[in-house]
Amino acid sequence: MTPVVANILQPLIDVADVILQFWHNTVGLSWGWSIVMLTVVVRIAILPLTYKGVKGMQNMQRLAPEMKKLQERYKDDKQRLNEEMMKFYQEHGFNPASSCLPLLLQIPFFISLFYLLRADQFKADIRGEESFLLIDNLAQPETGLVLVTLILLYVATQLAASLVTAVSGDRNQRILVLVLPLIFIPILINFEAGLLVYWITTNVWTFGQQLAVKKFLPAPEPLSSGDGDDKATAGDGKAGSTQGAGGLRGLLDTLKGSAAASGGNGASATTERAPSGKAGAAAATTNGGPRRPPPHAPRKKKKRSGRRR
Template identity: 50%
Template sequence: MTMPIASLFTDIPEAIIVFFHDTLGLGWGLAIVALTFVVRLAILPISLKQIRSMRAMQELQPHIKAIQTKHKDDKQRQQQEMMRFYKENEINPLASCLPLLLQLPVFLSLYYMLKGDSFQMDVMNDPPEGFLFINSLIEPPEGTTVTVVLIVLFIVTQLAAGLAMSMRGQGLEGPQRFIIFGLPFLFAPFVASFEAGLSVYWISTNLWTFGQQQLVYKMMGPMKKPTEEEIEAAKPPPPPPRKKKKKSGRQR
């Protein structure tokens, strides 16, 4: 049974999916894909803001590297200078996480909806309707071939979306590199154990992200490369020369 609180999460996504299925005549798999597009359109303004923020960070990489080099021995001072630099240039380093965080409630909603008794009994056909090569959307993928194909599709589309978001891997820091290259493999086992409809949603949102990034970057034009003067200005000043200690004139 779905928990009462969880049922509140499922109402809106279920209403959207049922609308696409009952009113527009889409299959349940295509209805989940359509839900993905509705969600991505709803958060499009935030996604565009995130893209601009990441673009600004990558254009300012020489200055960021200079701050990190200058204060490499004082992590607290380095963090303070980085935050001051972000504030002065109106950059939000956490902006790249917002689209993902905003999708988590929808992902949880879809999870509870696919497991819910009312959706399985009243909405889905018997036997449950599949999608493409997937036998059932409300059950984990059946068979080794289907499972492997879903896992590969998830990893490939997640990597493609992540690399597109980071402008093909330019200027990736440690945490960003882990999110892009590590999380797809970390979450891959869940593809085999969760309802296949969740994989349809996440693969669809990955494809949307990849296409969105390619289109937006093309419209924004090539990234501005720093001039030699800007690179030199961003370099930390050389350390002051050490003063030679004067020998004391004391005699025994």
């Protein structure tokens, strides 16, 4: 850390000092609990951006299947892939950087507290009240069993916060989540104890916040091009079922009509035929036409008498 960074962050360092002084001098909390409340104030201040980041993360999760298709389609053309991804982001109003804003905004506050705890004026202010729970001095690095306890608390809370925040079951991401806290251990052992209190507190906040997000802001279903087809297919199936039922009724009606028509045609044909005998006369009478005389009996051949000559 260079003095240039401290000069740039001086306004933020002053704000952190004012917040700590308020919780300690006005409210009456110890310096350790004041650092805890400073963490809470910072996390509350960035809640609007955190909400935006959560929505951005959920949007990315929803669009992940389509993004994967683009990556597979243009895997051999990186430039075209970047162009298509940017176009895809614009079409869906998605900004990948929005999900990283809450984490990025916490870094300046962490650095500001780092400089504040090392300032001579702050060390003079907390002289005689440096202890907090197991910690002997918040403005000094810890050693021994206290350091081991702080490191274990940091690793446990960091793992819990990271695992509950992870949005996919990707194996590489899970490995990164497990390994990342271990990477910071060599750095953390040289930090002031107050910084570890800040980091542990923000991890606990992140864990609780993510549980609340999962309960009150559930992630939407992933976007898939097959959804529309499935819905259309379902709609067609439903329409087909309705049409099938209607078609069955229509078929039955048609068969009935055909049977009736066949019966009528048969009667007409029978009526049109000129039956012989009484049936024919009865049919003619029944049809309302003029009564016809019965046909003459065939003439009988007269038998010749006498013998042949």
